[in-house]
Amino acid sequence: MPQPWVRPMRVEDVPAAERASAVTFLEGDRLSRRVSEPEVRPRSAAVGGQWIDRMSYLVETDPGGCWVAVDGEDLVGFAISQNRGRFWYLATYGVLPGQQGRGLGRRLMDAVLAHADGRPGLFSSTVHPGATRRYRLAGFLLYPQMRMVGTVDRSTLPAVPGLSEGDGNDIGWMDRLDESRRGAGHGPDHEYMLRRLRLVVSRRSGRLGYVYLDEETGQPKLLAAQDPRTASALLWEALAASRGPTLVNCITTANHWAVDVGLAARLDLGQEGYLALRGLPEPAPYLASGHFL
Numbered sequence: 001m002p003q004p005w006v007r008p009m010r011v012e013d014v015p016a017a018e019r020a021s022a023v024t025f026l027e028g029d030r031l032s033r034r035v036s037e038p039e040v041r042p043r044s045a046a047v048g049g050q051w052i053d054r055m056s057y058l059v060e061t062d063p064g065g066c067w068v069a070v071d072g073e074d075l076v077g078f079a080i081s082q083n084r085g086r087f088w089y090l091a092t093y094g095v096l097p098g099q100q101g102r103g104l105g106r107r108l109m110d111a112v113l114a115h116a117d118g119r120p121g122l123f124s125s126t127v128h129p130g131a132t133r134r135y136r137l138a139g140f141l142l143y144p145q146m147r148m149v150g151t152v153d154r155s156t157l158p159a160v161p162g163l164s165e166g167d168g169n170d171i172g173w174m175d176r177l178d179e180s181r182r183g184a185g186h187g188p189d190h191e192y193m194l195r196r197l198r199l200v201v202s203r204r205s206g207r208l209g210y211v212y213l214d215e216e217t218g219q220p221k222l223l224a225a226q227d228p229r230t231a232s233a234l235l236w237e238a239l240a241a242s243r244g245p246t247l248v249n250c251i252t253t254a255n256h257w258a259v260d261v262g263l264a265a266r267l268d269l270g271q272e273g274y275l276a277l278r279g280l281p282e283p284a285p286y287l288a289s290g291h292f293l
Ligand SMILES: CC(C)(COP(=O)(O)OP(=O)(O)OC[C@H]1O[C@@H](n2cnc3c(N)ncnc32)[C@H](O)[C@@H]1OP(=O)(O)O)[C@@H](O)C(=O)NCCC(=O)NCCS
Pocket: 024, 025, 028, 092, 093, 094, 095, 096, 099, 100, 101, 102, 103, 104, 105, 106, 107, 124, 125, 126, 127, 128, 129, 130, 131, 132, 133, 134
């Protein structure tokens, strides 16, 4: 009987990878859910569409970092990573629940790490024991992450002066700021995010910073700043834009400024997965984006 095998991913594979990802992460979230947390829900069609858009962009931008595992006609695993200059990140990685524990995850990880070619790297990890085992054995340090959830108490919102709407002219200094926080700029990923998200910036000398916000929910998607005060102002701006329950995630221990803002806004603090790092110090003040890191 033919065995599942690993091959480079093509853009045509992305819709099948999205379905595999939805099933894999739903099951992973179910297994890691604590009793106090709400039931996990299947990914919506809208979120699935965003996943396809984002991953198609990544496969087109750096195809050598994108791999799939296939079993006959079926796509059963995926690992999507990217090189950006001397920096590497892993955007997503999974193997269908029924196929886990057979070595496919290891082969996918070997393929994306060969593409990384020893570059320093960064990604956000679940608590799945197979994932954390794979990452630590590959030399990544695992930094526990926190997250803040709830509905902002609007009576706590402060006036936040000195911020502006950002645009394409900001990308140059934003890339340099990224470089100082996590060793490399986001490069083309900024252009991608700018087309889909709202950008708020602080352009003041010595207090540079930016945050991308989801227009619909106001949720912050990526935040970088020169100092915790600017980072806090940007996060307050994001919380002011939130509607209904919100989520601030990818908070590592070097970013307690974000915990302080979230607590002041009466959000609840919880734990969630790890930020995995290789060859880099813990970025701060910085809140990584799940897929663009
Ligand atoms: C992480 C994942 C991709 C690994 O894929 P996989 O095909 O199961 O991986 P492998 O079979 O190569 O196993 C990986 C290693 O972890 C171990 N492992 C796998 N599943 C495990 C489990 N449930 N508990 C403990 N160890 C486990 C394996 O023994 C192996 O270690 P070894 O090579 O030293 O023996 C897969 O488990 C998965 O999709 N998990 C859910 C989604 C997820 O969390 N993805 C990570 C996103 S950051």
